[in-house]
Amino acid sequence: MMCVKLWLVVMFSFVQAGCGGSCPALECWLLRDKPGEVLKHERSLIHVITPGSSPAEEQQAEPSSFSSSSSVESPEKVYYVTDGSASLCHSSLHPPRGSLIKPQCELHPFFPHPADVKWATALTDNALSPAHLQADWLSAAILGVNGELVLSTVMQAATASSLSNGIVEMKLVLSVLSRTALVRSRLGEPVLLDCGFWVDPSSPLSASGFAVEWRYQFRGAGRLVLAYDGKADRLADGPQEGATLDFADLHATGNASLALQEAQAHHSGTYICTVYMPYLVAQVSLELEVVEPPSLSISPSPLPLAVSGQVLRVQCEASGFVPLPLELSWEFRRADGAVEALGEGSLSGHREAWDGTYIQSSRLALDTSTLGGGGELVCVAHHDGGTRRSRVALDVIGFSTPTIEDSMAMVGVALVLYGIIKLAFWKIAGSDEVSPKEKDQ
Numbered sequence: 001m002m003c004v005k006l007w008l009v010v011m012f013s014f015v016q017a018g019c020g021g022s023c024p025a026l027e028c029w030l031l032r033d034k035p036g037e038v039l040k041h042e043r044s045l046i047h048v049i050t051p052g053s054s055p056a057e058e059q060q061a062e063p064s065s066f067s068s069s070s071s072v073e074s075p076e077k078v079y080y081v082t083d084g085s086a087s088l089c090h091s092s093l094h095p096p097r098g099s100l101i102k103p104q105c106e107l108h109p110f111f112p113h114p115a116d117v118k119w120a121t122a123l124t125d126n127a128l129s130p131a132h133l134q135a136d137w138l139s140a141a142i143l144g145v146n147g148e149l150v151l152s153t154v155m156q157a158a159t160a161s162s163l164s165n166g167i168v169e170m171k172l173v174l175s176v177l178s179r180t181a182l183v184r185s186r187l188g189e190p191v192l193l194d195c196g197f198w199v200d201p202s203s204p205l206s207a208s209g210f211a212v213e214w215r216y217q218f219r220g221a222g223r224l225v226l227a228y229d230g231k232a233d234r235l236a237d238g239p240q241e242g243a244t245l246d247f248a249d250l251h252a253t254g255n256a257s258l259a260l261q262e263a264q265a266h267h268s269g270t271y272i273c274t275v276y277m278p279y280l281v282a283q284v285s286l287e288l289e290v291v292e293p294p295s296l297s298i299s300p301s302p303l304p305l306a307v308s309g310q311v312l313r314v315q316c317e318a319s320g321f322v323p324l325p326l327e328l329s330w331e332f333r334r335a336d337g338a339v340e341a342l343g344e345g346s347l348s349g350h351r352e353a354w355d356g357t358y359i360q361s362s363r364l365a366l367d368t369s370t371l372g373g374g375g376e377l378v379c380v381a382h383h384d385g386g387t388r389r390s391r392v393a394l395d396v397i398g399f400s401t402p403t404i405e406d407s408m409a410m411v412g413v414a415l416v417l418y419g420i421i422k423l424a425f426w427k428i429a430g431s432d433e434v435s436p437k438e439k440d441q
């Protein structure tokens with residue numbers, strides 16, 4: 001059915017692609033920045049043609065096709081894109097019908113140009129730009145739902161492409177994608193930042209080499225992590241800090257994933273995977289979040305025996321966590337299991353440790369008069385990486401309904417006090433020669 005439609009719309013050009021499979025159309029915005037004009041947003045629709053797929057797949061894909069479900073009323077531009085990489089048919093770009101979250105897709109005019117980074121200059125050694133670049137080019141930046149895909153593609157318009165009524169036939173030439181737009185890692189774990197690229201094997205560019213670059217960006221500052229000249233098979237000088245690529249896999253399958261030996265706090269940030277082909281470039285960016293919940297320690301530990309009514313000063317220190325913020329609070333768990341919230345105490349500011357993790361503490365002045373015979377004092381930390389609790393036993397003596405142990409302890413204390421008073425009295429009596437009787441007179 002889709003086939004027939006395609007044949008009718010673009011009658012002459014699909015012989016090569018055959019009548020392959022298709023997936024639902026993709027809604028995009030074409031952003032055009034003409035000098036002296038405001039940025040123009042044009043509604044566009046991309047129909048994907050995957051040359052290799054079978055008619056059976058095509059039928060499965062058909063029901064949610066644009067003709068019935070698309071919210072793009074009268075798109076200004078319609079593209080028929082032959083996608084040999086099948087990345088435009090990824091499920092995260094085609095959420096179920098009626099889904100509120102939509103993939104995002106932006107198209108920009110693209111102008112082939114030699115790369116200006118030194119690990120990619122060899123790709124365009126002969127200065128003349130080849131004739132096959134003479135065409136209209138577009139780049140697409142696409143974000144799938146749930147962060148399952150970030151995709152950046154470069155497409156070339158087929159010659160004699162501009163058909164009437166805004167329909168253009170294009171071919172995907174370079175596609176760079178990552179299946180992990182957001183990566184979370186615990187401290188010290190190995191991290192894999194997924195990135196892969198695909199080049200149309202029928203393009204003359206495919207045999208001319210490539211270069212891969214990974215950059216890191218955090219709060220406006222950026223640095224190179226790793227750069228690889230695939231043509232010369234050479235890694236650019238620079239800091240790699242335990243970051244590696246699998247070069248065999250890179251050449252064989254375009255797997256440009258960056259492996260970090262172990263995640264450290266200062267690894268959190270944005271990573272940009274850029275792939276250079278001669279005159280073409282595409283990049284995707286990923287976020288790495290290194291998340292580590294705190295370790296807690298309460299001091300003093302163990303707590304001293306408290307007399308009811310005494311104010312006990314306790315501190316809970318949370319350390320080794322990343323990132324900020326952290327919520328610290330206190331709880332008291334009675335012997336019968338009832339839990340009472342004691343608030344957050346007085347929080348310190350955070351300090352940064354040598355490894356980039358944070359330290360923060362809370363002090364609590366605990367009025368023991370309401371705590372019965374004691375129980376457990378709990379320090380609670382709520383953090384992005386999880387909730388942590390640390391407990392310490394608290395015994396309170398001298399409150400209204402004492403336990404047998406408390407009574408015995410109180411009797412003990414009373415006896416000791418009695419002894420001290422008695423001793424003091426004897427001392428006073430012994431050192432004072434004047435008897436009470438004489439004093440009275």
Ligand SMILES: *[C@@H]1O[C@H](CO)[C@@H](O)[C@H](O)[C@H]1NC(C)=O
Nearest residue numbers: 192196245246249255257259
């Ligand atoms: C890419 O290579 C990494 C190892 O560097 C591997 O763990 C990963 O599974 C590979 N990805 C694909 C899609 O093959």
